Amino acid sequence: MPLVLNDEQTMLRDNARGFLSKNAGIAHLRQLRDSRDETGFSRKLWKDFVEMGWAGILIPQNYGGLGLGHVEAGVVMEELGRTLTPSPFLSTALIAASAITHAGNEKQKSHYLPKIAAGELIATLAIDETSKHRPENIALTATRSGAGYALKGAKTFVVDGHVADLLIVAARTSATPGETKGLTLFLIDSKTKGVNAERTPMVDTHNSARITFDNVTILADAVLGKIDEAWEALEGALNVGRAAIASELLGAGEEAFARTVRYLRERKQFGRLIGEFQALQHRAANLYCELELTRSVVLKALQTLDESFANAGAIVSIAKAKAGATATLAVQEAVQMHGGIGMTDEFDVGLFMKRVRVGQELFGDANFHADRLARLSHY
C-alpha cells in the first residue's frame, strides 16, 4: 500500500481539521482547565463527534459504526493532537471499541458496540498499576468466587477513568507478575460496588484516574475473551492505543513546529529576523526531517494494523518510540526558540509541551518501546 493518504482519508483529515480548529481549538482546552470542568471534556463536543460518526469509527457497520480503519482513526487523532482537544475518542472509540470488537463474544459486541457508536457509553482500558507502563507486571487479582470472580487491587493512569461507564480491566487470574500468561480481561460497570475512581489531575489537563477495586464481585459473563490468555487481546488493544497516541504526538509535534517556524519568520533581534540565524535554521531543518520520518513510520504502523493486525507489534513500537522522541524534541525546541514568551502560561506552546509529555508516557515511552523492539529482534 502506498504511504500516502487516499482521497477519502485526505477529505476526512481536511474535515476534521476544519471542524476542530473552529470548535475545539486551544481556547477550548483552556476553558475546560480554567473552569476546572468536572467531566474533563465537553459532552456537547463529544455529541458532535458522535454525529460525525467518529465514536464508531472503528466499529463494524453491523454494530452501528463506520467500519473504517486505523489509518482513518489515526488521521483524526493527529488532528486532535494539533488542537490538544480532550475527548473520549482515544479511550472509548479506539481502544475500548477495538478490544471488544476483537475479543468480545456476540452478546458483548451487540450489547456494547452500538452504545459506544451512539455516544451512550464511555469506556476505557485499565491497565497500568505502577508509574511506568509494564503490562506483564499486572498484579491486580481476580479470583474465582461463587459464580464469578472477585477483583482486588488498583489501577493508575486510567484515561477517562473517573467518567467511564465501562471499565475493561486487565487482571491476573493465574501465574505471577512478570508473566504474560495468566491474564484475563473483564468488562466491569464502573458503578459496581467496591469500584472507586479518583481523578488524578495531570499536567496536561486531560483525564486520568486512579481506580481501586476492593473485593469487587462480578459474574463470569464479564470475562472478555479467553480466561488466562488475554495477552494477545491486550497487546492488540494496546497497539491500537499506541499507534493512536503516536498519531496524536505527530499532530502536536507538527503544530508546535509550525508555530515555531512562523515565529522564526517574524521575530526580530539584533536588527534581523531570528530565522536568519544559521544556528536556529539548522535545528529547525533537523526537526523537520525528524517529523517527516515520524510521519512515514506512523502511517506505516496504522496501515499494518489495518492489513495484518496480529503482526503490528514491532512497527507500532517503532512508531510510538519515534513519535515520542520527535514530539519531545519539537516541544523543547518550540519553547527554547520562542524564548521567554514560550515560558508563559498565556502563550500556547507550553500546553503542547505538557500534552506531549503525557503522550510520551502513555502506553510505554520511547525507552519502553526501544526495549520491546530489541526483544522482538532477539538482542
Next chain:
Amino acid sequence: MSDLETFRKDTKAWLEANCPAEMRQPPRSEDDTCWGGRRWKFQSDAQRVWLERMAEKGWTVPDWPREYGGGGLSRDQLKILRQEMRALGCRSPLDSFGIWMLGPALLKYGNEEQKHEHLPKIARGEIRWCQGYSEPGAGSDLASLQTRAEDKGDNFLVNGSKIWTSYADRADWIFCLVRTDPNSPKHSGISFLLFDMQSPGVSTKPITLISGASPFCETFFDDVLVPKHNLVGTLNKGWEIAKYLLTHERDMIGGMGSTSDSRSLGQSAAESVGLENGVLGDTVLRSQIASYEIDAAAFRLTMERAGDLAKVGQAHPAISSLLKYYGTELNKRRLELTMSAGGSDALEWEGEKSREGFTARAWLRSKANSIEGGTSEVQLNIIAKRILGLPGA
C-alpha cells in the same frame, strides 16, 4: 490475476532462473560489485553473466525507456523488481555514476543524438563515467568553480583541475562542469560538458584517504579539446543541469546505508558482544542500537514514502536534501555502532580474519558520506530555505 501480480510472478521466476547462485551472496569487497567500463575485469564468470542477462532485459536501468537500453518499467513494476531482487538476495548487476547521475540528467537535458550515443553504453556497462564537479577552491561553494572552457570554433579548449573526482583513474568518460563565461555572475556562465578521459591533456592522480583506499582523484585538464556537440543543454546554463544531477547524487548517497546490510545491527552485535538472559551484554550499546534501528526503519519508510509522493506529484523538490542529510548521518551512526559492537576485532587493519580491515575501512569511508555531494550543513541550509521558507542570509 492483475497485471502487477503477473509481473511479480514472472519477475520472480526469471530471477530464480537467471541470477547465478554466486550473485545471491552479499558483496564482500568493493570489486564484488560490477562497475563496468572499458577496463573492467570481471571477478568471475557469474558476475559477467549476471550483467549480460540483466542488460539484455534492460534491467540494469529498469525505469529508463527501452529505446535507450532501459527496461521501460513503471514505478510500480520497478518497486516489484527491487522487492523480488531483495527477497532472493540478488546483487546489483551494475553500479555506476552513469546510471545514478548522468543518465537521469541526459534523459532530461540531452539531445536525441547524445541520448542514443551514451545511454545504451551506460546500460550495458561499456563506459564508466566520473563526475567533474568539485575543485580545490570550490567545495561546498561549488558554483565558484574556475575550470574554464574557451570557444575555439568547433571545439572547446578546457583548462583547470578538479578534485574528489570519484574513480577518475578508472573512468572512461567524464561529465564536467566548466566556466564558459568568466564575466557573468557565478551561477550563470557554467556549462555541462562530456568528454573522453583518454583525450590528450587529461591526467589523474589518486588521493589516499584515511581508509587507505583511493576512491577519489585529483584530475587535471591541460589544453583538452572537446568537440562542441558534447555540450549538454544550453551554453552557460549548465548550473540547472548540475543541480538536477545533484539531487540524484544525493538520493544515491542518502540511500547507501539502508541497502548495504540485510542483517540487523542488533543481531550482529548479539554475536560479537554476546547475550545475557536474552539481552545484549552491553545494555548501553543495546539501547543505542535499538534507537538506531528505530530511526533506520523510519528512514527506509521515508524513502519509500518519498517515492510514493513523487508518483502522485506531491513530493517536495528539495526532499532529496532530507534523504541525503538523514541517510548519511544514519550511516555514520551505523558504522560507529558496528565498531563499538566489534570491539578490538573491528580495529584489525590487515589479514584474512578481518577481510583486510573491512569494518574499519568501511567505518572510515562512511565519514565522507556527509561531505560528498553537498555536506550535511549545506543540506540543512537548503531545507531551511526551500522547504521551511526561513529568511536567507
